[in-house]
Amino acid sequence: MTTNTATLDALRVTMIEKVQKMGWAKRPEVERVLRDTSRHEFVPEAPLEKAYDPYNAVITHRFSDGSSLSCASAPFVVAMMLDQLQVSPGSRVLEIGAGTGYNASLLAELTGPTGRLTTIDIDPDVTAQASHALHAAGYDDVRVVTGDGAAGVPENAPYDRLIATVSPWDIPNAWWDQLAPGARVVAPLRWRGQARSVAFTYTDGRLVADSIELCGFVYLVGEGEGETSAPITNDQTITVHWDRDQAVNPDALRGVFDQPRVTAWSGVTIAGDEPHDGVWLRLTVTDRRVCRINAPGGTPPEVCDPVEACRAPALVDGDSMAYLASRRRETDDGARWELGAYGHGPAATKLTERLCNEVRAWSVERDQRKPNLTVYRAGTPDTDLSGTIIDKTNSRFVLNYDIIGCLPSDELIGEAVKRKHEVGIVAEDASIENPSNDQEL
Structure with a gap:
């Protein structure tokens, strides 16, 4: 695609200004990668104005019934979750849900040449598209895996950062097992009918949330009914x-x-x-x-x-x-x-x-x-928990307020x-x- 550089620069600047007006891309490194990465290359079917619309999610793949299977999240949501994730150079990162590859390109920029990024998706068409886009954009070091995101990618573990760009109802056991001590996890979790992008720190065998934001995502496939x-x-x-x-x-x-x-x-x-x-x-x-x-x-x-x-x-x-x-x-x-x-x-x-x-x-x-949310592994006794308990398959969500x-x-x-x-x-x-x-x- 041949595009005027000045036009692209203007579209990206406008996108970032609007995203920051919403309160995101607060971290300088997140602003930098949003400014320097070409989103339109990962959504070539979208007009430029739509590709850089901060509020627009571009659906790229659908189920046979017409419901969406994969999409490029709206830039403000991308910025929000990257702010929550707090990626550092050299981080080992697992992304659940490859999408178009755009988010993986941003993560690759954030981790830098010393980092290690793995992205997984259950649909081979999605991973093929993401692999092609990442290769064309020069991100050959990103490991793209076709498989069940709920199983993670154990061969590249442990991970310092785990981000899900699909919405799980639970924290799968495999994710727990593949986290490094002190890891951060960002996932658009669902409970009681709503979805929230929650950022956790993995400490003492539990996930302690420090950020809970409203969002909506395609569901994690293969997780089972919750x-x-x-x-x-x-x-x-x-x-x-x-x-x-x-x-x-x-x-x-x-x-x-x-x-x-x-x-x-x-x-x-x-x-x-x-x-x-x-x-x-x-x-x-x-x-x-x-x-x-x-x-x-x-x-x-x-x-x-x-x-x-x-x-x-x-x-x-x-x-x-x-x-x-x-x-x-x-x-x-x-x-x-x-x-x-x-x-x-x-x-x-x-x-x-x-x-x-x-x-x-x-x-x-x-x-x-906002309430505090801490997630414990299934089997944690009630005597160790204080608050409203929501039992999932592999974990126990505990919500409460401060005094x-x-x-x-x-x-x-x-x-x-x-x-x-x-x-x-x-x-x-x-x-x-x-x-x-x-x-x-």
């Missing part, structure tokens, strides 16, 4: 996703949307561009019933109207459910969106109140405080009331409304 999903409407369109250790019975939820809607509003408002995913993250610590509801675009709002159509936190209790919702409010500062809950079924009132209480508790400090964050919800809600003007809570008290009085977004 997350379960099922439709709960007769037309099969609205689905619930939950972990296998949760007591969710989709048959009990069939017809739940035929029950009258109960509505509760929290009094907490957010700006249109303000994140609210911290509510979901908090719920994974405070309520074992939290899972995910998907209502595709085009679902009539009077049937199901979650805060985000394809991914919203929900509480399920037997034949009842409540999910996070929002409505537009006009304030002195302009339009804002109030967070609340819609519920259906016999326990709807309690579930919607519970969701609103958690929203209020979250609003005290919004996303300034301040561990305040009971009632105390946090009281604090939120005292600080309502600081955190943007509207003047009205939260209320349970009759379904006929629902306000549309």
